[in-house]
Amino acid sequence: MPSAGLSTRRAVQLAALLALAVFYTAQLAGALLPNVPVFVTASLAGLALDLYLTHRQPGLLALLGKVRFDVTTRQLLRDMLIVIGLVRIPDVPPDIERPLTLLLLLAYAAHFVCQAVAQIVRRTRTLPVITRNIDASALRLTGAPPRLLARQPSRRLLRFSIPGTLGLVLSAGLSAEEWGLIGVGVTFLLSLGSAVYLGTWMLPKKRSANxxxxxxxxxxxxxxxxxxxxxxxxxxxxxxxxxxxxxxxxxxxxxxxxxxxxxxxxxxxxxxxxxxxxxxxxxxxxxxxxxxxxxxxxxxxxxxxxxxxxxxxxxxxxxxxxxxxxxxxxxxxxxxxxxxxxxxxxxxxxxxxxxxxxxxxxxxxxxxRPQLTPIEPYQGAPAGTYTTVLYAPTWEGWDGNPGNTSVVLAGENVVRALLEDPKVRLLYKPHPMTGSVDPRAGAADQRIRAMITQANAARSGAGAPAGAAADLERATAELDRITANAFPGSADEMERMKMQGTPEEGRAERVRVATEAWEAAYWASFPEWEHQIVTGPRPAIFTCFNQADLLISDVSSVVSDYLSSEKPYAVANTSGMEEEEFRQTFPTVRAGTVLSPDAAQVPELLESVRNPGKDGLAQARKELKLHLLGPTDPPSLSRFNAATLDLAAEAEARNARVARRTAEIPGQREADDAAEEMEMEPSAGGDPEDAVTT
Known part of the structure; x- marks a missing residue:
């Protein structure tokens, strides 16, 4: 359950904060008492915890950054406490802290120099235009510098600080100055060397077009x-x-x-x-x-x-x-x-x-709607043992209207009524933004998922065909291979732009074919009786339409799109309106069954789906489809294309008229050219973008 996961994550973050405070306190106590074992253990444990947080708890680090207790501050505090320990521990030779402190300051200076160079390099590699599917080799695009050096200052500081911290701790524990000098010296050289290496990206050979x-x-x-x-x-x-x-x-x-x-x-x-x-x-x-x-x-x-x-x-x-x-x-x-x-x-x-x-x-x-072509038309009553019902509610919206989504007031009743029918297979596909505004919607969504999971556990029957899981695995691997962008881990937008130049011929078609193969393997990998909770971008909503014998949804574009199949559908009415008023207010509802919040109409609705003779809305759906989506002849894509050509012709005619008028005005062309040149020059007072947005 996501709520349980959230509680666990918060518990881990609180434990990490407590441990961080304990380690700093123990480090300070070990330095002041002094107690060498406590001091050394706390220093190393604090560094180890920071490394863990950097890699595994970015959310907590962001929170610490907001209160100005970022990585740099934490490492600086850790190093200051180590210097105090060197002064306080009796066995450490006197004045050892002076050269070590000086070298430590130089190491921090080298870190900030490296960060400054990294910032300059990032700016030089930030192009004013980013492209894909275009050959941009003329811009002298180059590979990106290592991500650790160029774009991860926190991780770089922590990793480069490891030799220095170990050296200083060894100096404190062994009362020997050379360990600290060696460790901090290595830290200094790592930062300075990184700055020099990053600087090579500003040389002409690696520098891109301005x-x-x-x-x-x-x-x-x-x-x-x-x-x-x-x-x-x-x-x-x-x-x-x-x-x-x-x-x-x-x-x-x-x-x-x-x-x-x-x-x-x-x-x-x-x-x-x-x-x-x-x-x-x-x-x-x-x-x-x-x-x-x-x-x-x-x-x-x-x-x-x-x-x-x-x-x-x-x-x-x-x-x-x-x-x-x-x-x-x-x-x-x-x-x-x-x-x-x-x-x-x-x-x-x-x-x-x-x-x-x-x-x-x-x-x-x-x-x-030309993109509705993949939706398959109505084929009559369900042919198999089970009636597949797609429940695809929309989200709660921004205005707090209870009629936006059925999840809060009707969702559990709808799902319960469907699950009570032993011949129903339920596909539940909630809107990805469900619960993002109203916590009640998110909580209802989680309860619905729990109901479906429990219903599956109580069901039994034949499993998926032999080899179906292997087919899905192969189809997933092939689709991932085609769609994945195999960028190096350090790739920035310039390197990705370089790698995504002229596209492979027919790649989009191969992706389409692989997606269809994946969808077929996905549905075949489940037993026909198993309810599904469908989230994420795959499978897409249209392939869910093709699986369904019936749609239950809210007032949303999902209903209009589904209607292109002419299959039966229902819309939940949680608006508080009477049914007749609801139908008149929302035209997309007129050819569907209206469900009240208690979902009492579900059994009768299922019966009409299984027995088309009892379906009194078939003709209404056909008429409403024409009203909502327009005629099928000529095809939608043809009409869309014709509209594009007509509008382009209007633009061309307009531009020709303006060009003729402009040519008749003396000096107008010279004024236009001067204005264009001014647009290309950055204003002296700020960002050139600001100069043209007034």
Whole structure:
């Protein structure tokens, strides 16, 4: 249980803090009394504990850092106490502390010199643009220096301090000055030598292109590649799925696609794709897109940085969203900032009209949902012994509305009712953010998982086919091999950029095939009667759809996507509304069964799934699918592609009109050129990014 794991982790952290305090106290007592065995033992134990914390308890170290008791402070305190011990222990020769203290100070100076050089090297290796799937060899990209030296100052200090601490302790215990001189001398030489070694990365042979050279290279690459349509994405560490769901669609469009990112970490969060990726963190550098052949940017999500790219007048922008539901968040007022809003079907168009958020109906374009192609259509009643039910509730959201998620008020009742039916196999796939805002949702989620685990323990039957586990292991190894980026442990973003140049031809297709093989092996590895708790990115939600005979969910985009299969579904109503009002308020519910918080409708719902003659909503699902997702002919991808070409044509026509007007204004071209040159020059008063964000 995660709660038990959390308690254990906190207990370990408290024990470590207590031990740290005990060792420092014992070291001080051993130095003042003096008591050599206590002093030596406490000194070495404190260093050993710090090494353990550095490798195994980063959370505790972060907490100590917030109160300014970081690694440097702790090691300095440890060394000061050792010097006090050298002064206090009677058998240690007089004045021994003077040369040792001087050499110790030199060792710390060498450490800070090494840290300064490491900082300079990191800055020189931080490029203004990061790419993937692009040959950037012209930028003279080089391998990264060792991670311990360049990016791990705490570990470097502790490890390099080991010889010094051992030498000083031996001097105290053996009353011999030479051990301390040798140990601290080794520590000094390690830090000084590391600084010199790191300095070689600033020599011309290892130094990469500077900012001006990189931006000139970017302009050249854009001119050679001639992108036509791009996907713009900015977000947090857990939001990459919003962009990843559009990768296959983007790759299938006519023209030359491009992915534009803003956060450096996001470059490695994007799934396998053959589409070129460019990460441009600064606003001033982002403006280079204005002079490229790029005409259209697609936006799967809103972010604070979206407004920055919207300022580029040569581009047309379409909001494509990362999912549609009846929630108000699907009709964000920010959508009116885009040139067009692309939606799946007529329902979303109506949703924007009713929301009155300023989106002109003429700017809404129905393109379907091209990424729903992998979802298999309805095949009738369950063919096997068991009816597979997917319970996929959404999370609690930010506004505290009890109707957002069914987990808190109805989740346990829904699961209990399903588990009571001996012919049900349950797939439970909670939203990954469940419990992130409301602890009650997290607690209910854990109780549901416990119920499923207990139900599995009480079940029995034939196991998985012979060899299924081995097949899954092989499929996992193959998928990991294809998708893993085999970077050295010391690789920084420049080295990863070097290694991720021109992509292997057909890599994305191989990943798709390997993923499908893994999914087939995954489901085959379980007995048909075994309930599953599905978490993590694999298996994906669409493959869970294909396993399910019935979906139970909340008001979310999961329902809209599942409806493309036309299979039966149900939506839990924890909003407090009456059923009729609930159906009228949320159109996606109209062709499904509404579950009350007590889940009393589950037995009848299961009966209608097993006996299609009792399913009175089949025609309603067909009609609602058309209303939500649009027609199947022409295919969604064709409509999406046509919308892209139409918007690009609008951008081209607009740019031609502006170019003609600009040419008629005397001196306008010279003014534009001067403004462009000013953008390229850093302002004297601060960051050049600040100069263009006003």
């Amino acid at each position: 900012e001006r050279e990189v931006l000139a290279w970017l302009n050249t690459w854009l001119a050679d590649y001639r992108p036509t349509v791009g996907m713009y994405f900015s977000g947090g560490t857990t939001s990459a799925y919003q962009a990843n769901m559009w990768l296959s669609t983007l790759a299938a469009l006519e023209g030359r696609p491009l992915i534009v990112l803003r956060e450096r970490f996001m470059v490695q969060k994007i799934d396998a794709t053959d589409v070129p990726i460019v990460c441009i963190p600064k606003v001033a550098h982002l403006m280079h897109l204005e002079h490229s052949t790029l005409k259209v940017l697609l936006h799967p999500a809103n972010s604070g940085k979206t407004s920055q790219v919207l300022r580029i007048p040569t581009l047309k922008h379409a909001f494509i969203n990362h999912g549609e539901s009846d929630k108000l968040s699907s009709c964000n007022p920010y959508a009116k900032a885009y040139d067009q809003v692309w939606v799946a079907g007529e329902a979303a168009r109506e949703r924007y009209q009713l929301a009155e958020v300023g989106v002109d109906d003429r700017d809404v374009v129905e393109v379907g």
